Amino acid sequence: MRSLGTTVTLPVFTVVPELLPVRCQVKMLCVRKLQRLKAAFYLPRSTTHRSLTSAEVLPKDDALLKVGNPSRESKKGCVLCNVTVDFKNIQLLSQFVSPHTGRIYGRHITGLCGRKQKEISKAIKKAHSLGFMPVTHKYPEFMKDPRICSIKHLD
Amino acid sequence: MPRYELALILKAMQRPETAAVVRRTVETLMERGAVVRNLENLGERMLPYKMTKHNQRHSRGTYFLVDFYCAPSILDDLLNHLHRDVDVVRPTVMKKEEQEPQSSCCAKTEL
Numbered sequence: 001m002r003s004l005g006t007t008v009t010l011p012v013f014t015v016v017p018e019l020l021p022v023r024c025q026v027k028m029l030c031v032r033k034l035q036r037l038k039a040a041f042y043l044p045r046s047t048t049h050r051s052l053t054s055a056e057v058l059p060k061d062d063a064l065l066k067v068g069n070p071s072r073e074s075k076k077g078c079v080l081c082n083v084t085v086d087f088k089n090i091q092l093l094s095q096f097v098s099p100h101t102g103r104i105y106g107r108h109i110t111g112l113c114g115r116k117q118k119e120i121s122k123a124i125k126k127a128h129s130l131g132f133m134p135v136t137h138k139y140p141e142f143m144k145d146p147r148i149c150s151i152k153h154l155d
Numbered sequence: 156m157p158r159y160e161l162a163l164i165l166k167a168m169q170r171p172e173t174a175a176v177v178r179r180t181v182e183t184l185m186e187r188g189a190v191v192r193n194l195e196n197l198g199e200r201m202l203p204y205k206m207t208k209h210n211q212r213h214s215r216g217t218y219f220l221v222d223f224y225c226a227p228s229i230l231d232d233l234l235n236h237l238h239r240d241v242d243v244v245r246p247t248v249m250k251k252e253e254q255e256p257q258s259s260c261c262a263k264t265e266l
Contacts, residue, residue, distance in 0.1 A: 084254065088197075088220075130162050131216075131245050134203035 056115045078113040079148055085119040087126040090133045094142040096149060097118050109149045156190070157222040158251040163237075164244040166208075167199060169213035177219060184217045189225035208244050216244050222251065248251055 085092070096110050097103065104124055107117050127133035161184075181191055193253055197218035206213045225233075230248055237246035 041205075117202075126249075130203075130247050131164050131202060131206065132218075139203075 033052060043088075047101075075127050078111060078116055080112060080116045080120070085116065085123050087123045087130065087132060090127055090139070091142055092122065093124050093127060094138050095145055097138055099125065099138045099153070100142055101133065102134060102138055105149050105151065111150060156226060158192075158222070158232070160249050161219075161223065162222060162245075162247045162249065162252045163219040163223040164202070165217045165219065166211075166213060166242050166244055167217060168242065172218055172242075176240075180239075180243075180252075181221070182185055182239070183233070184221070184223055184225070187225065187233060189223045189229070189233075191221060191223045193222035195220040195222075199226075199251040202244075206244055213244050228244050 035036065055126055078099070083092075087093070096105050096112075107114075110117060112120065124133065128135050132138075161180075165173060168176070177194070184191055197220060199215065201219040202214055202216050203263065206216075207266070232247060234248060237243050240246075
């Protein structure tokens with residue numbers, strides 16, 4: 001417990017431990033009240049401070065500590081973050097291809113990261129040459145698939 | 156021995172004939188000292204585009220995938236043999252990609 005030196009007269013409403021002498025009790029109360037006021041104005045920095053104020057829990061501080069830094073962006077991955085790209089999976093590959101011309105969409109449209117965009121591109125070209133996927137169009141049964149690419153078609 | 160994959164497109168035929176062609180192909184592989192690991196039938200479907208082979212226009216075909224281990228020296232001879240086979244529309248041999256455990260793709264740094 002810190003001793004402040006100055007004696008401050010403040011209204012006292014807290015429960016006082018009976019074992020301590022009166023003078024000590026008053027000093028303790030004053031100290032505690034001041035510390036509570038201090039805590040209300042700024043966040044505790046040192047661990048000793050925290051151990052003292054946690055006895056009288058102030059909900060504001062606790063909430064702030066739990067949330068962490070709100071200006072930090074959560075780590076986002078691309079759509080295919082944990083998906084293996086295969087040339088046999090033409091339904092997946094067809095989602096990154098234009099339905100009108102069969103051309104592969106660029107990175108600014110698919111929103112994929114560098115590695116995945118390259119993998120998709122390579123797989124599509126492989127599927128073309130192997131005779132698994134059509135080159136100039138898209139299979140009609142895949143036209144109704146959910147749209148991953150952010151491109152607006154005039155339908 | 157390195158691992159290869161043969162993506163085989165056969166002419167659309169009756170079941171016993173398709174079976175005969177597959178058997179013939181696998182036997183050719185084994186003659187040259189290849190070890191066939193897996194054989195998958197991807198079914199008969201419409202080809203994505205019309206293919207011309209052996210003076211014939213094909214619009215339907217049966218897809219097969221053969222996983223095998225072999226010495227790299229036999230591949231040239233094997234492909235030559237497959238191209239000459241009248242019932243085979245498109246044979247392609249590729250190296251089998253090893254699936255590495257991907258460690259956090261797209262891990263963006265905090266700002």
